Amino acid sequence: MNTLSDTWSWLTTAAHWSGPDGVWNRLGEHLFLTVVCLLISCLIALPVALVLGHLGKGGALAVNLSNIGRAVPTFAVLVLLLLTPIGTYGQWSTIIALVLFAVPPLLTNAYVGMREVDRDVVRAARGMGMTGRQMLLGVELPLALPLILTGVRIAAVQLVATATLAALAGGGGLGRIITAGFNLAATPQVVAGAILVAVFALLVEGLFEAGQRLAPRRGPETA
């Protein structure tokens, strides 16, 4: 109980929210990392997944990539990149590590979404004389959208988690509040940082959840 009240007083102390180590600045860094890396990952993964899904090639790659991504420890990749020459260029090692872990869920979900489009619909589109590009953009992409968005949601949550871990390897973001708390052996600060991170992650998840609910539904229900 004591820790709870200490945590509460940490969170309600105005000095902890301002300045370069303050919550607002760390939140800004975290948000920046998440958004920038989500955009980069989407730009890399989605075109590849859409084309592969349209052509029906590379399925094994798309599925195995997720499994590999799970087996490789995020923390290990963050540290490995930090020790390479890339690590000397500020945030770049963090950004690359984040992108590496956001790409697999995007790729896998978008690919599966494209392949699960009803083959009859695709054949009908071809029968109507649509070109490959028209079929991809006008038929398959809209029908695959729910699963693609699921992939984006998973990637976003993954990015928030990875960005938190990046603090262990010297990156910015809300994780720094936690690691600083550990270094000071200040349990209230550790818990306060953890609460902030958890709330942030749940907000991101909730936002995408709401977005998916509000998006117009087309095609078969996808879980």
Place this chain on the structure above:
Amino acid sequence: MAPPDDCLARNEWICGAYLSSRREILVEAVLQHLQLTAAAVAVAVVLAVPPALAARRWRWAAGPVLGLTTILYTIPSLAMFSLLLPLYGLSAALVIAGLVLYSLTLLVRNILAGLRAVPEETRQAARGMGYGPLRLVLAVELPLALPAAMAGLRIATVSAVSLVTVGAVVGHGGLGNLIYSGMNTYFKAQVLTASVLCVVIAVAADLLLLGAGRLLTPWTRRRA
């Protein structure tokens, strides 16, 4: 005397001298890694069955159970370990508890999916043969849910192996400890060796469970 000019002194990524000179440290870290993973997954398996069965039996229970698992899974690992700090202190129990929560999430979802996939006809046939509710669960539903549960167990185990490394923040991270200390001293060989060993453990555990799953569910092999 001139310092030795080997791969350790040159701080190379791949270094045989590191493997031979730090063998004991490596073995110890691997053992700790395996212990943490095994303890967490074992506890999670025991804890996962009741909520999955409850969510299957009572429709109203499914929403809260699945909602809770989603929330737990969304919380980043570093935050999860940190939230448990007041409860467990800087201990191995903290790492295990955090890993249990993640594994639990994956297992509950998969066991529930497996239970839901048991055909209604099978259930009715068992009832018609005089199976009571308990025997129906133990002898029919759970065995038939086993393939899905094993798939969940594999994912949970592989994730746990990778997440143990984060335990380095409280000093109980198995190979993660080596990665963490290697980062602070820019010791490339140590970081790479420990990282590779993590992946090797994950792949080995996955294959082991794949084999165990085949042995446990002989009826699924005939079709393949």
